[in-house]
Amino acid sequence: MILGISYDLLRWEERNLIEEARKLDYKVVPLYTKDISFLSGEDVAYQDVEAIIQRNTSHSRALSTSILFETSGFKVFNDSLSLARCENKLQTTFLLRSRGIPVPNTAIAFSRDKAIEMASKLGYPVVIKPIEGSWGRMVARAQDEDSLRSLIEYQEFTSLQYKTIYYLQEYVNKPNRDIRIFAIGDEVPVGIYRENDKNWKTNTALGAVAKPLKIDEELKELTLKVKEIIGGFFLGVDVFEDKERGYLIGEVNGVPEFKNTVRVNQFNVSNFLLNKLNEVIRK
């Protein structure tokens, strides 16, 4: 296969994908975002590329390049529609909710006063999050109205695109961990627990420790349903465990990192993904 890899940064994941693709005798065409451009009406140079894996770390670059590759006639994984659905938390949460997927109680407000009103409906503590973001940045917990007012004010003075749209969520009293589980094609082969004894935010970027996940049937079915709704080919789904309600979907990542998943599970994500991709494009 002739495989394009769209990227803006060569992390462990991108290097590993390239290395594993070469082991499978795929020809790899690196598509470094800052080196490429598109001119309407003109064909791009890499016409023989059969599939492109989207790996841009920046949400806006990932979405823009997926759109441009698609409209130039390429098959892109993940495609722009699924990326748009999962990089915007407002869209992810409310789309999943509308299709019957369990999510934490979440409120959106467009003014400070409404946000405060919604927070008391949800009940403190509440979590406030940027609508787009990653690695847990600016995800904050407010114990009361006073601290929520301060967090809202901080958000308003950032340069965030959605700085005056307030995404508020009940604080889910999860164990000291959450789950990151992967959907690849039509399978759910692997996942991890992310454990943190010191921080309620269980991002590995914030010091959580990855542990192998035992995937039960319920979690597998739920992940496949999420994948069916969001679309795409390769998703990292974050799941909270609630004592009463069971699994709740926290968010979905369209360009997921998987270094720790490979390490603790001894599972070759890149090889699995590349073989699945070959099946999909040969169908």
Ligand SMILES: Nc1ncnc2c1ncn2[C@@H]1O[C@H](COP(=O)(O)OP(=O)(O)OP(=O)(O)O)[C@@H](O)[C@H]1O
């Ligand atoms: N409603 C909640 N209740 C309890 N914990 C939460 C809640 N929302 C988020 N968290 C914790 O905060 C972490 C970061 O939140 P979230 O995943 O929404 O942020 P992010 O910036 O999109 O991170 P990622 O890098 O996973 O994309 C989660 O992994 C989870 O541990």
